[in-house]
Amino acid sequence: GEDVEQSLFLSVREGDSSVINCTYTDSSSTYLYWYKQEPGAGLQLLTYIFSNMDMKQDQRLTVLLNKKDKHLSLRIADTQTGDSAIYFCAEIIRFQKLVFGTGTRLLVSP
Amino acid sequence: DADVTQTPRNRITKTGKRIMLECSQTKGHDRMYWYRQDPGLGLRLIYYSFDVKDINKGEISDGYSVSRQAQAKFSLSLESAIPNQTALYFCATSAVSGSSDTQYFGPGTRLTVL
Numbered sequence: 001g002e003d004v005e006q007s008l009f010l011s012v013r014e015g016d017s018s019v020i021n022c023t024y025t026d027s028s029s030t031y032l033y034w035y036k037q038e039p040g041a042g043l044q045l046l047t048y049i050f051s052n053m054d055m056k057q058d059q060r061l062t063v064l065l066n067k068k069d070k071h072l073s074l075r076i077a078d079t080q081t082g083d084s085a086i087y088f089c090a091e092i093i094r095f096q097k098l099v100f101g102t103g104t105r106l107l108v109s110p
Numbered sequence: 111d112a113d114v115t116q117t118p119r120n121r122i123t124k125t126g127k128r129i130m131l132e133c134s135q136t137k138g139h140d141r142m143y144w145y146r147q148d149p150g151l152g153l154r155l156i157y158y159s160f161d162v163k164d165i166n167k168g169e170i171s172d173g174y175s176v177s178r179q180a181q182a183k184f185s186l187s188l189e190s191a192i193p194n195q196t197a198l199y200f201c202a203t204s205a206v207s208g209s210s211d212t213q214y215f216g217p218g219t220r221l222t223v224l
Contacts, residue, residue, distance in 0.1 A: 008150070031211050042200060043153075043215040088152060092211050097168075098143075098202075100152035 004091055006101035013109055018076040020104045022089035025070060029091040032065065034074045037086045037103070046074070046087075076106075084108045113137045114216035116201050122222045129188040131219050133201030140205070142184040143213065144168075144176060147198040156199075159184055191223040 062075040155168030
């Protein structure tokens with residue numbers, strides 16, 4: 001089946017690390033993605049990870065993939081107020097169908 | 111200039127009206143997609159097109175139709191709009207498989223059906 005789940009809300013203080021979690025159900029996923037949506041804007045690709053990788057780091061972003069548990073996480077180091085947004089994880093399955101989670105709203109307070 | 115553009119950005123219409131949302135891209139991608147976003151539901155796929163002659167229904171195609179006028183243009187139509195089609199609509203594009211399959215999104219069209 002195709003189902004991607006995320007918690008709806010996360011609140012952190014500026015300077016702390018944020019960890020946004022995602023679980024998916026389709027083991028045939030080839031790539032998994034994290035998108036960011038700021039208020040009134042479209043979706044911006046943050047990063048992606050190929051399904052045969054365990055970890056990917058890109059500046060302040062660290063993606064961890066546990067294929068056994070079908071769990072994906074996004075860690076944002078030194079979180080800033082500009083990181084406040086909705087974060088979507090997504091998996092791509094057969095025929096390039098992209099399945100999105102419901103989104104996690106990250107609120108960063110000063 | 112944005113790689114994926116959508117027009118209009120905002121539209122308010124009445125029940126029963128026909129509406130067309132347009133998407134253009136300059137990325138040279140073959141594949142194009144239409145999604146709708148509703149609060150708490152993430153994005154759901156309406157239609158997708160892998161090339162000009164290929165159109166496929168997504169998970170929520172009822173009440174919608176599409177036209178792929180050219181490689182760079184993909185339009186979404188609501189033949190007779192109804193209030194539960196009020197949503198944020200996104201167009202996306204991607205290259206042929208083998209290049210991380212990443213989809214790139216337009217800025218969205220906010221549609222309100224009264």
